[in-house]
Amino acid sequence: MEWRDKGIVLAVRPHGETSAIVEILTESQGRHAGLVKGARSKSMRPILQPGNQVTVGWRARLAEHLGMFQIEADHLGAGGVMEDRAALAGLNAACALAVMALPEREAHPAVHAGFELLLSAFEDEDVWPALYVRWEAGLLSDLGYGLDLRKCAVTGETEDLSHVSPRTGRAVCREEAAPYAAKLLELPGFMRGSGEIVKGDIAKGLDLTGYFLERRVLWPVDRQLPEARTRLIAELERIGRL
Numbered sequence: 001m002e003w004r005d006k007g008i009v010l011a012v013r014p015h016g017e018t019s020a021i022v023e024i025l026t027e028s029q030g031r032h033a034g035l036v037k038g039a040r041s042k043s044m045r046p047i048l049q050p051g052n053q054v055t056v057g058w059r060a061r062l063a064e065h066l067g068m069f070q071i072e073a074d075h076l077g078a079g080g081v082m083e084d085r086a087a088l089a090g091l092n093a094a095c096a097l098a099v100m101a102l103p104e105r106e107a108h109p110a111v112h113a114g115f116e117l118l119l120s121a122f123e124d125e126d127v128w129p130a131l132y133v134r135w136e137a138g139l140l141s142d143l144g145y146g147l148d149l150r151k152c153a154v155t156g157e158t159e160d161l162s163h164v165s166p167r168t169g170r171a172v173c174r175e176e177a178a179p180y181a182a183k184l185l186e187l188p189g190f191m192r193g194s195g196e197i198v199k200g201d202i203a204k205g206l207d208l209t210g211y212f213l214e215r216r217v218l219w220p221v222d223r224q225l226p227e228a229r230t231r232l233i234a235e236l237e238r239i240g241r242l
Helices: 077-081 085-101 109-121 128-142 174-183 201-221 227-238
Strands: 002-015 019-026 030-036 053-059 068-075 161-164 171-173
Touching: 002 030, 002 085, 002 109, 019 053, 019 068, 019 109, 030 053, 077 085, 085 109, 085 128, 085 201, 085 227, 109 128, 128 201, 161 174, 171 174, 201 227
Parallel strands: 030 068
Antiparallel strands: 002 019, 002 053, 019 030, 053 068, 161 171
């Protein structure tokens, strides 16, 4: 059994003295793990960093085996965020959430494409926090728990949508939401593709996606949001981007 694909390094776990088990998000094979021999060598260490884009070949005798990876560097973008604490926190949060939420060996090409877009934006702190929130929303959607932000669940109106029902994940317009605002989740305009991003919007977006990721994706399998995501929120607050 073997295949070859493009991918993004998500996690690296030491295995033995010189090897590592590496998890990679690929376009056609999804989140996939494999053993890399010589992973701690000087030539491989810079390649096996979370966020790096690689070409990977996998081979195993049987499909259910862990198998071996042969990995070649495509774009070593991880080095570009190492000195930016907030961007590094964003990268680590996305990698940790992908490992935790995505089923192994199940293709999610839209999540992979969104991750590539996020990686390309980390150099611009005016852009990437909103892209990160959108990536989490896309992850929810691709896992079958997408938010319905097209129209008000009560009136069918498409304007002035301000909140989301925590029960249904559907949007609610401001007038209908007003009596129940304390029980609803706020919807920032940028998540519907309208309006400028103002102070507080990223926090609202993270609260919204985090709520549904916890309750729809993670809690049913006895998991919680990764600590890396908590550190991301702290870093965004530090730089004034929440």
